[in-house]
Amino acid sequence: xxxxxxxxxxxxxxxxxxxxxxxxxxxxxxxxxxxxxxxxxxxxxxxxxxxxxxxxxxxxxxxxxxxxxxxxxxxxxxxxxxxxxxxxxxxxxxxxxxxxxxxxxxxxxxxxxxxxxxxxxxxxxxxxxxxxxxxxxxxxxxxxxxxxxxxxxxxxxxxxxxxxxxxxxxxxxxxxxxxxxxxxxxxxxxxxxxxxxxxxxxxxxxxxxxxxxxxxxxxxxxxxxxxxxxxxxxxxxxxxxxxxxxxxxxxxxxxxxxxxxxxxxxxxxxxxxxxxxxxxxxxxxxxxxxxxxxxxxxxxxxxxxxxxxxxxxxxxxxxxxxxxxxxxxxxxxxxxxxxxxxxxxxxxxxxxxxxxxxxxxxxxxxxxxxxxxxxxxxxxxxxxxxxxxxxxxxxxxxxxxxxxxxxxxxxxxxxxxxxxxxxxxxxxxxxxxxxxxxxxxxxxxxxxxxxxxxxxxxxxxxxxxxxxxxxxxxxxxxxxxx
Amino acid sequence: xxxxxxxxxxxxxxxxxxxxxxxxxxxxxxxxxxxxxxxxxxxxxxxxxxxxxxxxxxxxxxxxxxxxxxxxxxxxxxxxxxxxxxxxxxxxxxxxxxxxxxxxxxxxxxxxxxxxxxxxxxxxxxxxxxxxxxxxxxxxxxxxxxxxxxxxxxxxxxxxxxxxxxxxxxxxxxxxxxxxxxxxxxxxxxxxxxxxxxxxxxxxxxxxxxxxxxxxxxxxxxxxxxxxxxxxxxxxxxxxxxxxxxxxxxxxxxxxxxxxxxxxxxxxxxxxxxxxxxxxxxxxxxxxxxxxxxxxxxxxxxxxxxxxxxxxxxxxxxxxxxxxxxxxxxxxxxxxxxxxxxxxxxxxxxxxxxxxxxxx
Ligand SMILES: Cc1cc2nc3c(=O)[nH]c(=O)nc-3n(C[C@H](O)[C@H](O)[C@H](O)COP(=O)(O)O)c2cc1C
Numbered sequence: 001x002x003x004x005x006x007x008x009x010x011x012x013x014x015x016x017x018x019x020x021x022x023x024x025x026x027x028x029x030x031x032x033x034x035x036x037x038x039x040x041x042x043x044x045x046x047x048x049x050x051x052x053x054x055x056x057x058x059x060x061x062x063x064x065x066x067x068x069x070x071x072x073x074x075x076x077x078x079x080x081x082x083x084x085x086x087x088x089x090x091x092x093x094x095x096x097x098x099x100x101x102x103x104x105x106x107x108x109x110x111x112x113x114x115x116x117x118x119x120x121x122x123x124x125x126x127x128x129x130x131x132x133x134x135x136x137x138x139x140x141x142x143x144x145x146x147x148x149x150x151x152x153x154x155x156x157x158x159x160x161x162x163x164x165x166x167x168x169x170x171x172x173x174x175x176x177x178x179x180x181x182x183x184x185x186x187x188x189x190x191x192x193x194x195x196x197x198x199x200x201x202x203x204x205x206x207x208x209x210x211x212x213x214x215x216x217x218x219x220x221x222x223x224x225x226x227x228x229x230x231x232x233x234x235x236x237x238x239x240x241x242x243x244x245x246x247x248x249x250x251x252x253x254x255x256x257x258x259x260x261x262x263x264x265x266x267x268x269x270x271x272x273x274x275x276x277x278x279x280x281x282x283x284x285x286x287x288x289x290x291x292x293x294x295x296x297x298x299x300x301x302x303x304x305x306x307x308x309x310x311x312x313x314x315x316x317x318x319x320x321x322x323x324x325x326x327x328x329x330x331x332x333x334x335x336x337x338x339x340x341x342x343x344x345x346x347x348x349x350x351x352x353x354x355x356x357x358x359x360x361x362x363x364x365x366x367x368x369x370x371x372x373x374x375x376x377x378x379x380x381x382x383x384x385x386x387x388x389x390x391x392x393x394x395x396x397x398x399x400x401x402x403x404x405x406x407x408x409x410x411x412x413x414x415x416x417x418x419x420x421x422x423x424x425x426x427x428x429x430x431x432x433x434x435x436x437x438x439x440x441x442x443x444x445x446x447x448x449x450x451x452x453x454x455x456x457x458x459x460x461x462x463x464x465x466x467x468x469x470x471x472x473x474x475x476x477x478x479x480x481x482x
Numbered sequence: 483x484x485x486x487x488x489x490x491x492x493x494x495x496x497x498x499x500x501x502x503x504x505x506x507x508x509x510x511x512x513x514x515x516x517x518x519x520x521x522x523x524x525x526x527x528x529x530x531x532x533x534x535x536x537x538x539x540x541x542x543x544x545x546x547x548x549x550x551x552x553x554x555x556x557x558x559x560x561x562x563x564x565x566x567x568x569x570x571x572x573x574x575x576x577x578x579x580x581x582x583x584x585x586x587x588x589x590x591x592x593x594x595x596x597x598x599x600x601x602x603x604x605x606x607x608x609x610x611x612x613x614x615x616x617x618x619x620x621x622x623x624x625x626x627x628x629x630x631x632x633x634x635x636x637x638x639x640x641x642x643x644x645x646x647x648x649x650x651x652x653x654x655x656x657x658x659x660x661x662x663x664x665x666x667x668x669x670x671x672x673x674x675x676x677x678x679x680x681x682x683x684x685x686x687x688x689x690x691x692x693x694x695x696x697x698x699x700x701x702x703x704x705x706x707x708x709x710x711x712x713x714x715x716x717x718x719x720x721x722x723x724x725x726x727x728x729x730x731x732x733x734x735x736x737x738x739x740x741x742x743x744x745x746x747x748x749x750x751x752x753x754x755x756x757x758x759x760x761x762x763x764x765x766x767x768x769x770x771x772x773x774x775x776x777x778x779x780x781x782x783x784x785x786x787x788x789x790x791x792x793x794x795x796x797x798x799x800x801x802x803x804x805x806x807x808x809x810x811x812x813x814x815x816x817x818x819x820x821x822x823x824x825x826x827x828x829x830x831x832x833x834x835x836x837x838x839x840x841x842x
Contacts, residue, residue, distance in 0.1 A: 143553075296557070297553055300556070312558070313559045373547040373550075374557035376558055434540075435544070439562075439563065441570060
C-alpha cells in the first residue's frame with residue numbers, strides 16, 4: 001500500500017487499485033506475484049475471495065502459464081520491491097486485512113509447493129519478525145528454513161529480521177529456553193548498568209528506557225529510538241568498560257520474543273520431555289508446533305500426533321490409537337497459553353492466537369494444523385481440507401488464555417462449532433486414510449468408526465472445558481478449606 | 483395373496499426391489515434389505531470413471547513429491563496390494579450374493595465401450611443374477627448428434643450382450659427425443675429389461691460463494707409420474723420387462739407402477755429417509771390394498787392401466803397445455819393425437835401453407 005504518486009514510474013502492466021483502509025486514506029494497493037520464484041501451488045488463488053461478477057470462474061488472481069508473463073511481471077516485481085513498506089506504527093494490525101500490509105521476513109522457502117506450514121511462519125515473521133529469536137527443531141522447517149547457502153529468513157530495510165538457529169530433534173525446546181535465559185540475563189545487566197550513566201546520557205532517557213511499556217508497535221518504535229540515542233551518547237565513553245558493555249547490550253532493551261518452532265515429531269515425540277520441561281518452567285517463550293501429524297521430512301513416519309485410522313510408516317495397517325492431545329496436557333498446568341489453530345478454517349483466530357501468545361508473559365503453545373504432501377491429496381485444496389477438518393470437529397479451534405482467569409472469565413474459549421459433517425467426509429479426501437479402505441476395507445471401517453467416536457469424545461471434553469471458568473482456582477469441593 | 487412377479491426371467495416373491503444405492507456397500511445392510519422383504523437387490527454401481535481413475539489417482543498420490551528431498555524417498559508406506567474400484571466391487575458383490583438368498587443384480591455405470599466392460603463378465607462370474615447397465619452421459623459436445631449418441635448406447639448394449647449370458651436391464655434417463663423408438667432398439671440389441679428412469683442430481687448454485695455444487699436430494703412421490711407415464715405408454719408394445727424407479731414411497735405408488743405395466747417397483751429414497759424397515763410396511767399395505775380391492779395377484783393388475791388397457795388412451799399423450807387451449811375458444815374438439823401428428827407433419831413438410839390445419 002503506497003502513495004499513488006509513486007505510480008508515475010510504474011511499468012505499463014503494473015496493477016494497482018484504490019486501497020480501502022480507513023486509517024490511511026488516499027492510498028493504492030498492489031498484490032504482486034514474484035513470477036520467477038512462484039512455485040505455482042495455487043493456494044493464493046484458492047484463498048482469494050474476490051470473483052468476477054460476470055464470470056465467476058475468474059478471480060482477482062488467477063493461474064496462468066508463466067512464459068508469456070515472465071518478463072513483464074519480473075519488471076513489475078522489481079518495481080514493487082522499490083515501493084516503500086507501510087509504516088508499522090501507522091496502523092493497528094489486529095485484523096487480517098491490516099496484518100497483511102506488514103512486510104514478511106520469511107520468503108521463498110524451499111518447502112514443497114503448497115506446504116501447510118510456511119503460511120504460519122510468514123504470518124509470524126510479519127507480526128514479530130523484526131524482534132524475534134527463533135530456535136528451530138530439526139525437521140521440514142529446519143530444512144526449508146535453512147536451505148544453505150540461502151535462507152528464507154530475511155531482514156527489513158533497517159537490517160532487522162529474525163535471528164534463527166537450528167538445533168537437534170531432542171533438545172530444541174531447551175535450546176530456545178537457553179536463548180530466553182541469555183536474553184533475560186542481558187536485559188537484567190543492561191538495566192543494572194543504565195542508572196550508572198544517568199549523568200552522561202540524561203536522567204529522562206534512562207528513566208524512559210527503564211519504564212517504557214513496549215506493548216504496541218508505537219511503544220516499540222519509541223524504545224528503538226531511545227536506544228539509538230543511548231548508543232550515540234555512549235559512543236563518547238570509549239575508555240569506560242562498563243559503557244562498552246552497555247553499548248554492546250543496548251539493543252536488548254527493545255523487547256524481544258523467543259519462538260521455539262518445530263514439527264509434531266519433535267513436539268509430541270522426540271523433544272517432548274524437553275518441551276514439557278520448558279513449558280512448565282514458566283519462562284516467557286512462544287512455542288509453535290507445525291503439526292502435520294507425521295514425521296514429514298523423513299518420509300511420513302507415524303508420530304504420537306498421527307490420528308487413528310490414518311496410514312503412516314510404522315502404522316501401515318492404519319493407526320489404532322488416538323492421537324495425543326498435546327494442548328490438553330499443556331492446559332493442565334493452568335499457566336500456559338495454549339491455542340489450536342487452522343488458518344484455512346479461521347485466519348482471524350490464527351492471527352488472534354499469535355498476538356495473544358506473544359503478548360502473554362509466560363510460556364505459550366500454538367498447535368497449528370499443517371496440511372502436508374504426506375497426507376496424499378492435491379495441496380491446492382489444502383485450506384479447504386483444513387476447513388473440513390474443523391467442520392468435522394476433528395480439529396476444534398480454541399484458545400486457552402490464563403490472563404482471562406484474573407478477569408473472572410473462562411480461560412478456555414472454543415473458537416469453532418461442534419461437528420457438522422462426518423469425519424470420513426474430511427478424511428477420505430486424503431490418501432493416508434483412503435489407502436486403507438482400498439487395502440483392508442473392514443479394518444478401515446472399524447478404525448473410522450473408532451476415530452469418529454474420538455471426535456465426539458474430544459468435543460465433549462472441550463465443550464465442558466469452555467463452560468469451566470478456570471483451571472486451578474476451582475472452589476474447594478470438600479468444604480474443609482479454612 | 484399372490485404377490486409374486488417375474489423380472490428379467492427371475493422369479494421374485496414380490497415386486498418391491500431395492501434399486502442401486504449405497505446400502506449394498508455394507509453386507510449387513512444388504513441382509514437387512516432382504517429381511518425387510520425386498521425381493522431382489524440391485525448393487526450400487528461400478529463406475530467406468532472409477533475403474534480408470536482410482537488406480538491412476540492412488541499411484542499419483544503414493545509417489546507424488548517423492549523426488550523433492552533426499553531424506554524422504556516416499557511419504558506413505560507401500561502396503562503392496564490394493565483392491566481398488568473394480569476388485570473391491572467384485573468382492574463385495576460376491577459377498578452380498580453369499581449373504582442373501584434373493585437375486586442380486588450387478589450394476590455397471592458408464593458410456594464408452596472399451597476395456598472396462600469385461601467387468602460385466604466378472605460380475606457374472608461373481609454370481610450376479612442379472613446386470614443393470616446404467617448408461618449415464620451428459621452430451622455437452624456440440625458435435626455429437628442424437629443419433630450418434632444413440633448408436634453408441636446400442637453398441638455398448640450389444641457388446642456387453644456378447645460378453646455375458648445373464649439377463650441385462652438398461653437403466654435410462656428420460657432425456658431422449660424419440661424414446662419409444664430408442665427403447666425398442668435397446669431391446670433389439672439385447673436388453674431384457676428397461677429401468678425407467680434414472681434420476682440426475684442437478685447442480686445448484688451457492689449465491690454467497692458463487693460456486694456450483696452438487697445437491698443430492700432424495701426423491702418425492704411426484705417424480706414417479708414421468709416413468710409411470712412412459713411405462714404405461716410402452717407396455718405391451720415393446721416386448722421387455724419394465725422396472726419403475728424414482729418416487730416410489732408408498733404401497734399406492736408401487737401399485738400404480740404395477741398397473742402401468744412395470745414388473746417391479748424399485749426404491750431407494752424412501753428406504754434412506756424412513757429406514758429399510760419401511761419396505762416391510764409398504765409390502766403389508768400392498769397386501770391389504772389388494773385384499774380390500776379384491777385382487778387375486780399382482781400379475782393380475784400388471785399393465786391394467788397401460789395405454790392399451792385404459793378407456794381413454796389419449797390421456798397419456800395429452801400435454802397439459804393442450805387441455806388449457808381447448809377449454810376456451812370456438813369449442814372445436816380435436817383429438818390430441820390428430821393435432822400432434824399434424825404438427826409433426828407440418829414440421830417435416832417444407833411449407834405450412836398447404837397444411838389444412840394451419841391454413842384453416
Ligand atoms: C444415495 C444414493 C445412491 C445411489 N447410487 C446409485 C448407483 O450407484 N447406481 C445407480 O444406477 N443409481 C443409484 N442411485 C439412484 C437410485 O437407484 C434410484 O434410481 C433413484 O434414487 C430414484 O429412486 P427413488 O426415488 O426410489 O430414490 C442412487 C440413489 C441414491 C439416493
